[in-house]
Amino acid sequence: MIGSVCRFAPILLLLALVYLALAVGTPSLSASQLWAGLSGQGPGWLFTLVTEFRLPRLCAALLVGIGLGAAGALLQSVTRNHLVSPDVLGISDGALLALALSLILNPAGVLGPWWGAVVGALLTALVTLLAAGGVGTRGYRVLVVGVGMASLLRAGFDMALTTLPMFHAAGLYAFSVGSLAGRGWPVVGVAGGLLAILLLACTTVSRSLALLCLHDDSIRGLGVDLRRLRLIVMSLAAALAGVAAAIGGPIGFVALAAPMLARHLSANGGTPLWASALLGAILVAAADLFGRIAAAPAELPAGVVTGLLGGPFLLWLLMRSNSYGVS
Template identity: 35%
Template sequence: MTRPLERTSPAPARLRPAGYTVVRVGDRSFLLHRRASAVALLLAFVVAVTAVVSLCVGESYVSPTAVVRVLLGQPSPDELVVGTLRLPRLVTGLLVGAAFGVSGALIQSVARNSLASPDVIGVTHGAGAATVTAMTFGLTSYAVLPYVSVVGGLSAAALVYALAWRGGLHATRFVLVGIGVSIALGSLTRLFLTKGDYLVAQQAKVWLTGSLNGRGYDQAAPLAWVLLTLVPALLWAAHAQRMVSLDDSTATALGVRLGPVRLGLTAIGVVLASVATGAAGPVDFVALLAPQIAHRLTRTAQIPLLSSALTGAGIVLVADLLARRVFSPVELPVGVLTAAVGAPYLMWLIARTRARSAGGT
């Protein structure tokens, strides 16, 4: 007796979120967001082009071919101008912008608020107050000031975190407390500026605006080491962002310990913002603008860290290029240009938030 053939249904295909591609490396597989990857590549190209233009343009013009020759280590008569004078400043700007971009992305993810950034919640103001205090008492070494800035930024963040904690970290309370601490620290900074030596006060004012003038590898090296050291932590942060983006009840039901996760993300963001502030001063609004631009470009659920870093680096490089050339021979601090763009954006963001609240959304 023959048995009838059994009809077998094909195995169901593995489901993956829309917009993602599965990338296999050996035995491991990863989900790669297609749009975010394309945006990151585009941003990297824009940053590279801007960097070459920045190395070309100055008091004397250097051709792109000569710039590439210097970057490749080949003998060139433009080695002094490109390799010694312009390249250290460019490297510092790249690292500062990337650090501010990632810092803003992490803090905005924790606060779940697009208004939250290191320069709004008091981190850069704490770093600035500590640095100006040190300069007032005669400590003006650029080799030491970055570490003073880190101590000031961490202290300000710890104060904001302690004042905002009420059995949990509420996003709105976190931002409001940070703004209050920023105002207090700004007043303290102005007090020390009036009490200090005139020449030191002038130097501190330029530093407080945020400037890449005179910056080089001495300022870039500590920031580069911090970024390299934090690579494992940033990989964890990219994963932890998904957890803090959920509402508290859902995340708790999934077994996520929100307190330690938020504290870890905030600590990484604060360290990056503090070291970047020590390298170039508090370059305002880069940490506010970069994550939001990257988020709108990628349209991902979380703020992308890589795109935020590239966007921050691009903003600082473009602002520094414009600050050097638009008002030539006068050279403006890079923070003047970023503030000119960031301040109207902040006001628009506040008005948009108020309009949404009034509409009940």
């Protein structure tokens, strides 16, 4: 009985967050008003508020969380290290730098071509792997190189930011802290379609993730091309993180925490891919909702909220490293 409740608790929590994200704000809506807004039976302003402002922002938060949660689960599985995440390896910073460069080359848009983030994330993952000479034992080699890459790419972004006009620099800086404000259906629709394709591709490797906890020789003994598997998993993780960064900027902590929470709730102690994606959606939706109501009428970006939680969470993780096998 308790196990069943724990299994469905994340889904119930997500449904509650969906309702609160649509109903809470200025103005707050009752359940009947929310239904009238979704069904188009209420006044025009209510329909616009719900379907053109709050609903696409909620969908953006869910997509970002799904992408980050799945990316974190893939990276932690392939590196066998629970401290690895897209932001730690510099993948998120690579996506952000690519957006800044695209804006410099094409200043017509405030954020440049959004797909530049995906390209930047993939290139960062490839360079990190090449520089590290592979994943290495328990992912420490790629982790160390990734930390250096993250620092270098962040410095590159800061340099690019100083070359932009004030208007573009202010918009890009607000995006760089991880904000979902103003996300509309055009970005959500296209990025959501790409994310669906990537998640479909993840189903082809989801069964192989369990093999990655074995010794390399054991995996090769099963006839698995380990190098090819790692490259595919890393590429999928980088693309997922890139799509998430293209929608909401580099929102930290989620890709690190969601797989850990999924492992805690899992019966077999593995890293469930889909549970990590679900918990990632919950974390980003909760962070965005908290940011909207905590300092109303002002807003705290979701990335700031997750950053405030990320430091204490990482300290807690390090203190319990023996339990989670990160040392």
